[in-house]
Amino acid sequence: MTTLVLAIVVGVVAAAVAAIATVMVQKSSARSQAKTIIEEAQKDAEMLKQEKLLKAREEELQIKADAEKAANQRMSKVQQMEAKLKQRELQLNQQQGDIARKRNENETVKANLDAQASVLESQKAELDRLTKTAQDTLEHISGLSAEEAKEKLIESLRDEAKTAAASYINDIMDEAKLTANKEAKRIVVQSIQRVATETAIENSVTVFHIDSDEIKGRIIGREGRNIRALEAATGIEIIVDDTPEAIVLSGFDPVRREIARLALHQLVADGRIHPARIEEVVAKVRKQIEEEIVETGKRTAIDLGIHGLHPDLIRMVGKMKYRSSYGQNLLQHSRETANLCAIMASELGLNPKKARRAGLLHDIGKVPDEEPELPHALLGMKLAEKYKEKPEICNAIGAHHDEVEQTTLLAPIVQVCDAISGARPGARREIVEAYIKRLNDLEQLAMSYPGVIKTYAIQAGRELRVIVGADKIDDVETEKLSAEIAKRIQDEMTYPGQVKITVIRETRSVSFAK
Secondary structure, eight states, rough: OOHHHHHHHHHHHHHHHHHHHHHHHHHHHHHHHHHHHHHHHHHHHHHHHHHHHHHHHHHHHHHHHHHHHHHHHHHHHHHHHHHHHHHHHHHHHHHHHHHHHHHHHHHHHHHHHHHHHHHHHHHHHHHHHHHHHHHHHHHHHHHHOHHHHHHHHHHHHHHHHHHHHHHHHHHHHHHHHHHHHHHHHHHHHHHTTTTOOOOOOOOOOEEEEEEETTTHHHHHGGGGHHHHHHHHOOOEEOOOOOOOEEEEESSHHHHHHHHHHHHHHHHEEEEEOOOHHHHHHHHHHHHHHHHHHHHHHHHHHHHTOOOOOOHOOOOOHHHHGGOOTTEEEHHHHHHHHHHHHHHHHTTTSSSSSHHHHHHHHGGGGGOSSSSOSOOOHHHHHHHHHTTOOOOOHHHHTTTTTTOOOOSTHHHHHHHHHHHHHSSSSSSSOOOOOOHHHHHHHHHHHHHTSTTTEEEEEEETTTEEEEETTTTTTHHHHHHHHHHHHHHHHHHHOOOOOEEEEEEEEEEOOOOOOO
């Protein structure tokens, strides 16, 4: 038992010794590791210290460099400011010198002015004395007092002022006339330019074309009964001659010619040509033409925006389609005149609808159902009054050829627009022989004056150019010659519109270089 206990104690002691030895060994190892760690930490700290020192030294150098740079910049600005201040100081010194010099000059000028003022005062006193003496002498010589002389002078000046005022008024009147003529020309030209209407030329004959000459015999009929029946029914002369594939319908009334043409067309197309059939077809065609006339009048009124026309007036407007005036279709002329009147009335601030209405109806006196012995303007005015047109419209219709007095502004507008439509180039036909003769007469009339070398009638006879010798007529005489030729043409010749006379005086010198 004792031995066992002893053995256990020995074992325990041995284990404790072993454990103590182990702890000692571990403690010694820990010390060595700690020493190593401390040494490494010291090395790292030394290296970090060196790095921090280097970084701090670099930052110190950078701050120093920045400070030196900023100092240099401030120094540069200070130097620039010093330079500017020096320059400003120089300028101020210079200005002070100029001010001082000007002050001295002003003082000198003032002294001179004072001296001159004193001289002027003395001279003025002397002048007043001389003036008084001269006035006394003049009063003694003229026998008039100063007040009487002043009144005579005022009266003389008043007369001169009246003369100058009259001349000024004449100049203003001439300028106003020139401006009015210029404005009127502008309105007329603008109105013409804004209207473009096709011109239809009507003749006194109508040619009816046929397919073959065999139809001519059928139209003539046995012993001419068909052609006589056709002439009696239409009132048109039918000429059947040797003209190939054509029959001529002759008559002054274009409505009758149109009825005859359409009737012939239906008869030839139908093939049945005999007196009874002719009368039937002519009656039917006449009815169609009447309906077409009314339809044309209505369509014209609608196109122009004219409302409230009496049915008889509408029918007369439609009949204008088959009438012509000097080769100009009457309906086209009336439409053109209506449009021109509306444009011109708008330019002048008047009622364009009334002007258009008056322009359309101004020639209705040319298409009445009866033919009284009255000028067409007066007849048109009576028709307008009959169908309850307004007084200004009636006056414009009656006065467009000056048969009655113009009482409204519409009347001259209609008159002018009627002349524009009829006188424009190509509107109306003129016989060639008469046209050539008129141009020759114009040239011969101008050639009859001394000093005229050449004459040219141009622009369809609307301008006459007269070339005179520079050595025979001077500039003043050219104006006189132009006026004399214009007056003689106006007195001795008949022409449409107006004729412009241009007298040309020039000197030409021609040489040849060989």
